[in-house]
Amino acid sequence: MQTEEMRLDGNAAAGTLRQVFATDVTSALTTCTACGAVSPVGALLEYGHGMGIVLRCTGCSAVLLRVVRSPGWLRVDTSGIAVMAIPVGPIEPH
Amino acid sequence: MAQNTVDQPAAASPRLEWRVAKVVDVREETPRARTLVLDVPQWLGHSAGQHVDVRLVAEDGYQAQRSYSIASPPEDARIALTVERLDDGEVSPYLIDVLRPGDGLEVRGPIGGYFVWDVMQSGPVLLVAGGSGIVPLMAMLRHHARADEARRARAPMRLLYSARTRADVIYGAELAQLADDPTVDVTLTLTREASVDWSGHRRRIDRAMLEEVSWPSSENPRAFVCGPAPLVESVATQLVELGLDPARVRTERFGPTG
Numbered sequence: 001m002q003t004e005e006m007r008l009d010g011n012a013a014a015g016t017l018r019q020v021f022a023t024d025v026t027s028a029l030t031t032c033t034a035c036g037a038v039s040p041v042g043a044l045l046e047y048g049h050g051m052g053i054v055l056r057c058t059g060c061s062a063v064l065l066r067v068v069r070s071p072g073w074l075r076v077d078t079s080g081i082a083v084m085a086i087p088v089g090p091i092e093p094h
Numbered sequence: 095m096a097q098n099t100v101d102q103p104a105a106a107s108p109r110l111e112w113r114v115a116k117v118v119d120v121r122e123e124t125p126r127a128r129t130l131v132l133d134v135p136q137w138l139g140h141s142a143g144q145h146v147d148v149r150l151v152a153e154d155g156y157q158a159q160r161s162y163s164i165a166s167p168p169e170d171a172r173i174a175l176t177v178e179r180l181d182d183g184e185v186s187p188y189l190i191d192v193l194r195p196g197d198g199l200e201v202r203g204p205i206g207g208y209f210v211w212d213v214m215q216s217g218p219v220l221l222v223a224g225g226s227g228i229v230p231l232m233a234m235l236r237h238h239a240r241a242d243e244a245r246r247a248r249a250p251m252r253l254l255y256s257a258r259t260r261a262d263v264i265y266g267a268e269l270a271q272l273a274d275d276p277t278v279d280v281t282l283t284l285t286r287e288a289s290v291d292w293s294g295h296r297r298r299i300d301r302a303m304l305e306e307v308s309w310p311s312s313e314n315p316r317a318f319v320c321g322p323a324p325l326v327e328s329v330a331t332q333l334v335e336l337g338l339d340p341a342r343v344r345t346e347r348f349g350p351t352g
Contacts, residue, residue: 008323008347012161014205015147018110026208042208043345 010041013053016067017041020076023086031083034062041065110205112149114198118172123264127178127226128190129165134173134201140164142233143210143318143346146175146203150185158184163230163320163346164204167237176264178226209318209346213241216248217316218309220338222299222329223255224321227348228264231255231320235272243277250277254307256299256325258286281307299325301332311337316344323347 010017014026026042037059044055044064052068057080064080078084119131134146145163152158166174179190193199211219211234219238221231231253238251257263263282273280283295283303295303309315317338319329326345334340 008349009345011145011206011209011346014145014207015110015161015202018205024205024207026206040208040344042206 009046010044010055013046013055013065013067014042016053016069016074017065019074020067021086025084025086028084028086030064030081030085032057032059032062032064033080033082035060036082110202112200112202115173115201117193117195117197117199119195120193123176124262126190126262127176127264129174129176130189130193130199131166131172131174132199132201137171137173140168140173140204141206141210141212142167142237143230144204144206144233145230146173146201147205148175148185148189149200149202150188151200160185161205163233165229165232165236167233167240169237169240176226176229176232178264209320209344211237211316211318213238213245213249215316218313219249219251220308220315220317220333221251221253221255222304222317222319222321222333223253224299224325224329225257225262225348226264227319227321227326227346228255228257229320230346231318232265232268234318235269235278238278239272239275246275246277250279252279252281252307252309254281254283254299254303256283256285256321259284260287260289260292279307299329301335304329304332305336308333308336308338311339314339314342316342318344318346320346321348323349 011026014024017025028041029038030041031038037057039058045058047054054063055065057064062080066077068075113135115132115134117130118133121129123129145161147159147161149159162175164173165176177186177189180186223231238246269280272278284292285298317333319326326347330343330345333343
């Protein structure tokens with residue numbers, strides 16, 4: 001399953017993350033609990049697999065976010081994110 | 095900073111749902127890449143750089159899902175996806191070998207708010223593509239081309255596109271046409287072209303090439319880098335070393351493809 005053109009960053013996880021956060025979070029800034037690095041979600045490293053998504057810190061590779069799909073449930077672990085800053089309001093004209 | 099009177103995240107949007115799009119046209123771009131033109135019901139439009147998720151369901155219920163960048167500009171009602179065939183892929187061989195006009199395809203989107211660009215944003219833009227990473231950047235170039243001259247001049251674009259051989263260059267003819275416009279510059283580099291006729295660059299993108307092509311950092315350009323992860327990471331690092339603002343260098347990694 002990993003053989004195909006799996007994107008390797010948070011941009012690919014955006015669709016699933018929208019089910020969790022009710023908005024696009026690829027521009028949201030995450031602070032890594034482990035090392036303090038700040039990165040937009042779109043730039044985080046994604047390790048996709050059949051069951052869900054793992055997003056890792058570009059600085060220290062710690063897991064920031066885990067989403068696992070199972071029938072009837074979407075399990076979300078954001079314990080690796082110390083702070084998530086989601087932009088509010090029109091930041092860029094559409 | 096503009097104050098928001100409503101406490102609502104910027105990109106709050108209608109529920110992201112799977113819909114069955116209809117394939118209205120297919121176009122062979124290169125021996126390995128094909129464009130699918132889709133009519134998506136209740137499509138509300140997109141921004142250049144966004145993608146859709148595509149889902150295939152087998153008879154036994156097995157599902158495979160992949161993301162594909164939208165190649166068409168927001169100005170077009172139908173969306174175009176350009177797909178490159180991976181021989182051992184689960185989804186691309188179906189999209190390239192099997193799907194035909196008239197067929198349905200489950201899609202969800204548009205998705206993405208980070209790797210997007212709008213022509214209303216002024217300032218020079220650097221686009222760097224490796225292989226099929228050209229697709230979302232093409233949406234940006236096409237969107238730019240639809241704007242009037244004054245707006246195009248306020249956001250001049252430079253593209254650096256790395257492909258294996260001339261036959262692998264997607265949208266070659268259209269890129270040459272876009273480059274006729276004084277506000278657009280296109281530079282190609284081929285890493286495995288055997289023909290002696292090619293007089294352009296013949297190596298992987300490196301710092302010297304970026305320095306040659308890129309806008310000076312004093313112009314505070316925005317950069318969008320898309321392609322295989324190693325290329326994206328190396329280019330993004332080098333652009334920052336050249337003085338570009340890291341917050342203005344946006345990346346989108348594609349998986350193991352060329």
